[in-house]
Amino acid sequence: MRAGMAVLTVDAAGMRAQNSGLLLNMIWRERQISRAEIARRTELSPSTVSAIVADLELAGLVRSIGAGVSRGGRRPTLIGFCDEAFSLVGVELGASHVTVVLTDLRGRVRTQSKASHAVRGDPEGSLQKAKELIQECLDAERVPRRSVVGMGVAVPSPVHPASPGKMSPLILPAWKNVDVKEWFETTFDMPVFVDNDANLGALSECFWGAGSGGEDLTYIKLATGIGAGHIIHGDVYRGAGGTAGEIGHIAVDSNGPLCVCGLRGCLVTLIGSTALTERARELMGARGRKGPTVRDLVEGARAGDPAAKQIIDGMGAWLGIAVGGLLNLLNPAIVVLGGEISSVGELLLDPLRASVRQRALSVSMAETRIVTSALGERAIAVGAATLVLQAALRDRSLFPQQNVGRTA
Amino acid sequence: MRAGMAVLTVDAAGMRAQNSGLLLNMIWRERQISRAEIARRTELSPSTVSAIVADLELAGLVRSIGAGVSRGGRRPTLIGFCDEAFSLVGVELGASHVTVVLTDLRGRVRTQSKASHAVRGDPEGSLQKAKELIQECLDAERVPRRSVVGMGVAVPSPVHPASPGKMSPLILPAWKNVDVKEWFETTFDMPVFVDNDANLGALSECFWGAGSGGEDLTYIKLATGIGAGHIIHGDVYRGAGGTAGEIGHIAVDSNGPLCVCGLRGCLVTLIGSTALTERARELMGARGRKGPTVRDLVEGARAGDPAAKQIIDGMGAWLGIAVGGLLNLLNPAIVVLGGEISSVGELLLDPLRASVRQRALSVSMAETRIVTSALGERAIAVGAATLVLQAALRDRSLFPQQNVGRTA
DNA sequence: TGACTTTGTTCTTACGGCGAAGAAATCAAA
């Protein structure tokens, strides 16, 4: 019954793998730390720590970075993580664009490239476009294939844990016959990890944003679609069928408009980008021929335009219904709002918090921080790259072997 | 950032602990299995398996139970778990009663005792009552203190992970100065685990009920209060502040009645026992002087009383709003309904499923089984005992040492 | 009956962590 079968047996080699993984994580997290300090914290013996650090050094993952301050005796040698030793590729297949980033092991973007593309209906073209952009990034930095750990791909569809390359036939029917994971794997010959965009936004926030403390967190992506991703115990939570976080199709208004999903009054029909810009066209008038965009809305609200503020207020109220339910059901430590519209910051957070306060227990409300993302528009693509980093920090063997097979 | 610090370092002893824990779990799960089969499944060497089994046998946790069927050679010796080797105590502090069960390591109840008591306002009396009942159970079976692994306690309050003995001052203000965990620990001198009642109902279902497959599951306790418990990755999920699963205070009707929690239209004000019986009094008329009870409602519905059925239908509709949100947000594999009213079975499930269908994505809906509990009224107390079992199966050292310290 | 299979044990080997001892580096106080 218990899912705990994940725990595998250990032999001598497994013991080393486990301990060295622990050390690698500690060094990554602390940025710089001495052997002695590691020994104190892990309760591993100094000799063992030294041996493992030597291992990691040989693998090119950590290195000495000078001496630290003395604690009354010999000064410690600080060990640091080699952030630049390997690269990560992050791909975002958005609704209308493809973004690619190349990052180091600290989530810093070394190159990025982006192109508009109608991803929804054109799998072949989108993948081809992605391939070009990836190649572009790799070439720009002259990154050899050997130094890339792997590739993360964010897709605008739920991903079933059992078949991570397959898109949902309801959300992306045109992608029915494509296996994204397989395609990238065969095209680039490296490990590929695929996940839903909101999940990767959440991961991004967990590693580099509001949730860097490691607490449980929910990220809400406010865009054409509305999706949420949960981080639970430091890991993306996907649910039994991969559809956890489909907050956009929570029905918040039983008299609301009909949604493409077949339900009525879904959150997305009320506060999705389309609904917002339509509302803006009504209240703010047409800008040029195409009507106001989300960007116009953001700028309007920031400039104090009452119509824009009214729209944002309404959005906060609707969103609060869903977030209130979220707090009561899941009680995350942090809720992060992402997506272009979230850049209005407090203008959205104020009405949202007010709405939540009417719908969530004061306890869970008081303990939950609700914030907007500070990671910008690359958050999702970086999150995709982070998925690879997370996997590699868990399983050292994912890092490509550099110094191939020399026996000391 | 990552919560992964939970992983501890390993030395030779830890290696043995890990492997023997794995074996213990496998034997518990499989009920009977041969050494050879264990070796095949775990990929441990036969010699290692033999050594570990000998260990476990010495500890009194497993024993040989005869020969199995041959696979074309010598017949295997089947190893079985000693279900009766130790006992578990489960305590449920309900809103209006205290229940105690004494179970074996397979969740079978050996003794139980129950007493009505106004737990809410009387901490001292409740604890004293619990003490008596526990003593009663232990005496009834002549169970020596030594053979009890520990005690689980279910409380009608959220429990903060950081202070598991403290009740929520909002829900149980009278219990402000009591530390339940500490009290039981000092009174009975054994390990004590405290958790919220709905969480323990969920654990009960995960181990002994609908979720025995180990999938993610949400249990909803339908009683005076409405609470939910989540099992995620085989473990109770409590949220950042311990209030995950407070589904009773999801606001499902913005025009609904005011709730004690300060919000309006909480689920509990619409389908809590009080609301149901009140509604029943209106529609079904008074039974005797006290008005119909939940039991009357169940019997009425089963007997085909249209008023009762109408009430249950309405309940399903309201509940469906919350469950719909739950499916979209968390996407559990199973939703289990518990509490007395759930014994109406399909009469509640039908309108509930219909309501959910209008509010959840068809994907998550299709993949989620929604069922009623089959564990009966002892589910929570047994869940409390199960909390101890779960802990001990994870950390063998929690089982009391029987054959104290003889070096072979 | 005899060849083959499967099970489970025994014994040796290898590996990894531990602890003690020691060397090196630094501080602090004489």
Next chain:
DNA sequence: TTTGATTTCTTCGCCGTAAGAACAAAGTCA
């Protein structure tokens, strides 16, 4: 400056655990 204490890190031998080979025991099947 010297001396002793402290901290860091390495070296080396020990020990516990798992692996593997060899073997005995107990079956099956023709």
